Amino acid sequence: xxxxxxxxxxxxxxxxxxxxxxxxxxxxxxxxxxxxxxxxxxxxxxxxxxxxxxxxxxxxxxxxxxxxxxxxxxxxxxxxxxxxxxxxxxxxxxxxxxxxxxxxxxxxxxxxxxxxxxxxxxxxxxxxxxxxxxxxxxxxxxxxxxxxxxxxxxxxxxxxxxxxxxxxxxxxxxxxxxxxxxxxxxxxxxxxxxxxxxxxxxxxxxxxxxxxxxxxxxxxxxxxxxxxxxxxxxxxxxxxxxxxxxxxxxxxxxxxxxxxxxxxxxxxxxxxxxxxxxxxxxxxxxxxxxxxxxxxxxxxxxxxxxxxx
Ligand code: GDP
Numbered sequence: 001x002x003x004x005x006x007x008x009x010x011x012x013x014x015x016x017x018x019x020x021x022x023x024x025x026x027x028x029x030x031x032x033x034x035x036x037x038x039x040x041x042x043x044x045x046x047x048x049x050x051x052x053x054x055x056x057x058x059x060x061x062x063x064x065x066x067x068x069x070x071x072x073x074x075x076x077x078x079x080x081x082x083x084x085x086x087x088x089x090x091x092x093x094x095x096x097x098x099x100x101x102x103x104x105x106x107x108x109x110x111x112x113x114x115x116x117x118x119x120x121x122x123x124x125x126x127x128x129x130x131x132x133x134x135x136x137x138x139x140x141x142x143x144x145x146x147x148x149x150x151x152x153x154x155x156x157x158x159x160x161x162x163x164x165x166x167x168x169x170x171x172x173x174x175x176x177x178x179x180x181x182x183x184x185x186x187x188x189x190x191x192x193x194x195x196x197x198x199x200x201x202x203x204x205x206x207x208x209x210x211x212x213x214x215x216x217x218x219x220x221x222x223x224x225x226x227x228x229x230x231x232x233x234x235x236x237x238x239x240x241x242x243x244x245x246x247x248x249x250x251x252x253x254x255x256x257x258x259x260x261x262x263x264x265x266x267x268x269x270x271x272x273x274x275x276x277x278x279x280x281x282x283x284x285x286x287x288x289x290x291x292x293x294x295x296x297x298x299x300x301x302x303x304x305x306x307x308x309x
Contacts, residue, residue, distance in 0.1 A: 001264045003296065003306050006288040010269030011307060014043045018072075028067040028075075033058060036072075043267075044239040046274030052083055077308035084276050084300045092284065092297050095131040097193060098228060108140070108186045108194045110219065110226035112179075114212065114249060115233035116200040120261035120287055122151065124233050125195050126158030127295035128285070133162055137192040142182030143168040144175040144215060147199040155197055161292065165189070175199060175211060176218040183222035196227070200249075209252045229256045231284070234275070237266035246279055261287030264294070269307070276300050 021035035033054055040050040056079040061067050067075060097111075098104040111128075115121040129139045141159050145151040149171040159166035167182040179196050186194045198215060200208070219226040232255040234242040242260065249255055258279070263269050263286050276283050283298045 001288045001294060003286075003288065003302065004309075006264040006286075007269050007303075007306055009265060009267040010043065010263075013267040014039060014270065014307075017042070022069050022072065025069050027069060028057070028061055028072055032069070032072070033061075040270070043270035044274065045270040046240070046243060046278060049083075049274040049277040052277065053080060056083060073308055077304055080273060080308070081301055081304045084273070084304065087277060087280055087282075091299055091301070093299060094297060095128075095135050097132065097137070099192060104225075104228050106223070106225075108183070108191045108223065109228050110183065110194045110196065110223055111229050111231055112196045112198060112212075112215070112219075112227035113231045113233060114198050114200050114253065114255070116245060117148070117151075119200075119233050119235040119238075119245075120259075121145075121200070121233045122154040122158060122197065123290065124231075124259050124261060124285065124287060124295065125155065125197055126162060127287070127292055129158065129164050129195060130162045130292050131295065132193050133164060138189065139164045139193045139195065140182060140186040140189065140191045141166040142179055142194060142196040144178040144182070145197045145199040146171055146173050146175050146178060151197065151199070176214045179215045180218045180222060183219055183226065187222060194226075205248065205252050212253045230254060231257050231259055232281075233259045233261060235262050236260040236271055236286070237262040237268055239266075239268035239271050242271055243274065243278070246275060250279065250281065255281055257282050257284040259283070259285040259287065259295075260298075264288045272298075272303060273307075 017039045022032055025032055037050055037054050097109050099109045113125055132139045143152045143155045152168050167185050169178050232249050258281055260272050260283055286296050286298045288294045
């Protein structure tokens with residue numbers, strides 16, 4: 001799906017409330033701002049980010065003296081874009097990986113993927129492998145989520161669909177050992193990119209931390225500076241739950257980028273604005289459907305433009 005189409009429900013939800021809240025009003029006043037605050041929170045933007053947005057609009061009202069209601073949309077768009085620009089996380093528009101832009105010196109580039117079950121982790125790995133392969137890279141997948149047989153099988157299905165090799169062991173085997181094998185195999189094949197799936201069992205933070213640390217340590221025996229990125233996958237349709245998971249994972253391991261899935265068909269798309277503002281970690285990818293092509297490189301300005309169009 002396109003970004004515009006994916007955001008339809010979120011926009012309908014937001015603007016139907018906003019239209020009601022400003023009915024009969026000619027200017028942005030205290031009451032409009034109170035209502036706006038409530039609507040932003042109800043749209044999963046999150047309390048902290050909402051307060052920042054409201055403060056910016058209050059300042060705007062104070063400096064411009066008068067803000068007509070018909071300007072509110074444009075002002076929201078400008079102020080949210082300005083707010084997100086303060087998180088200087090860079091902007092990408094294509095599926096480019098660091099070896100191509102020279103910040104990772106040696107092949108393979110290793111991407112470790114974390115996230116709890118059901119968020120769309122396997123699907124995102126499959127879609128990424130497809131995009132990277134399409135861009136001309138040799139990709140190898142590692143099935144280090146050995147906790148569930150279904151996870152290994154699902155990843156295998158994606159590997160077959162995309163046509164990339166996968167390294168796997170039996171269910172219950174040591175994730176670090178799978179990761180080690182995967183990297184060795186990738187080096188032997190002179191692969192460009194390795195994507196390692198991991199199990200995300202958040203119910204025990206210490207276990208999760210230990211497991212991810214061990215996977216990293218063992219990978220570094222093969223590729224000294226692996227992993228080059230740790231991608232946390234979050235389910236956008238869970239709104240504030242996605243927020244909570246981001247908090248817990250970033251506390252348990254060093255996450256370097258985020259993917260927010262299932263933005264199609266949810267009214268909770270506003271969560272991406274809050275996540276982009278709160279975590280100081282770039283949202284790199286968004287999932288906009290179940291199909292192989294339904295992954296986009298996230299651009300925060302495009303997102304805000306599309307939302308407030
Ligand atoms: P995992 O347990 O985290 O590996 O989750 P899966 O990748 O197996 O995905 C769980 C379900 O979410 C599957 O039915 C996927 O098709 C679906 N899914 C994943 N990403 C998206 C997305 O961006 N949009 C939609 N609509 N569904 C998605």
